[in-house]
Amino acid sequence: MKDAILFKLLLVVKGSGYITDLKKDGYSYVRIAEFFNYLDKEGLVEKKDDKLTLSNTGMKRLKELNKKYDRKHFNQWIVPEDRSRVDKLDKNFVYLPNQNELNF
């Protein structure tokens, strides 16, 4: 597997986990599943609390790739943080925050 793809996959797992960026790169779901299968076989990921996370080996590999790419080619490593995105609200929408979700 090319380092650039591996770098992106490791960043996806470390970040939100969503595959939007991989789909935008044109990969099929089957191919994406194969990618994660590869990460698993190589011991780069592990399951923690039912969630796929980077293993120690995966973290180490990510650090190496971080160095290699020196984060200059940002389009190869930036992964949108989709989890924090919300759908656009209508301008007349009255937002009433859920009291239980407020953290202040």
Add this chain to the structure above:
Amino acid sequence: MAKRFKSKLDATLIAELNEKFERKNWSNFRDYDPFFEGYCGFLENLNDDELGLILELTDDYKWIMQRDYHEYLTDALEKLSSYSYLNLDKIYILPLLSKQDREKGRDKSSRIVAYQCMETRFNYHPLFSNTIFQRVDSLELLPRATKISADKNPIILVDDYVGTGETAESALNHLLEVREYDLQYVFVASLVAQRIGMTRITSQGYNFLVSLVRDRGISDKYSPTQAAIKKDIMLHLEERIGIDKKNELGYGQSEGLITMIRTPNNTFPVYWHEPKSKKWQPLFPRKSR
């Protein structure tokens, strides 16, 4: 792909799906890749509640391909051994068909199951090695009731799936209109049956042979409160894709989670309904080719 595409699927889900399909033996067919692609595309159309529900239901979903029919059929027919009064030297096999389907000669999966009774492997089965499976297409060619009572051979209506039991009931009524058999010699044999359909038939005094009995996918699985919430999610989803009232939660509210050679309409229609909008691609379309 649309500019604003935002996948609802994450790495954990994609990796799990693939493993799950391998465990369910769904990945073991030639065109698995487009199937997996279709399933992920199908999931992308769902909101979070729907996605959670469909993933849970898919865990319980059963897909029985034709290559597995012999095992299920053998398992169902082996249950004849509990009826010690029967003479299994000869078994009359008829495809389970409603009167209309039988008269119009319609192409139905029950005909495949009837033909499957001719399988060579039955010659090596301890219970059936000396059995002649006499396949009969026309009810008029069946032996008279007096002969059956004397010979004690079973008359079996076979199918791959019994849903609400409506068709089975109609087929049995038609059979008994033509031949007044003693009910102890009349059987329905199905590879799979919804419990509601099986109960409908057995409560009328008929014998039922089945390999796999299926309960309702939501109502029989969850507590009443949880089931009400989940049914509500499903009904909203069904409304969104334009499901007819009669097929809500599957025909006869069967809440089925099954695909055989084809998918019965008793299965939740989100799995098979094809709306006019091409955006929704069901996983197990019922279209005939």
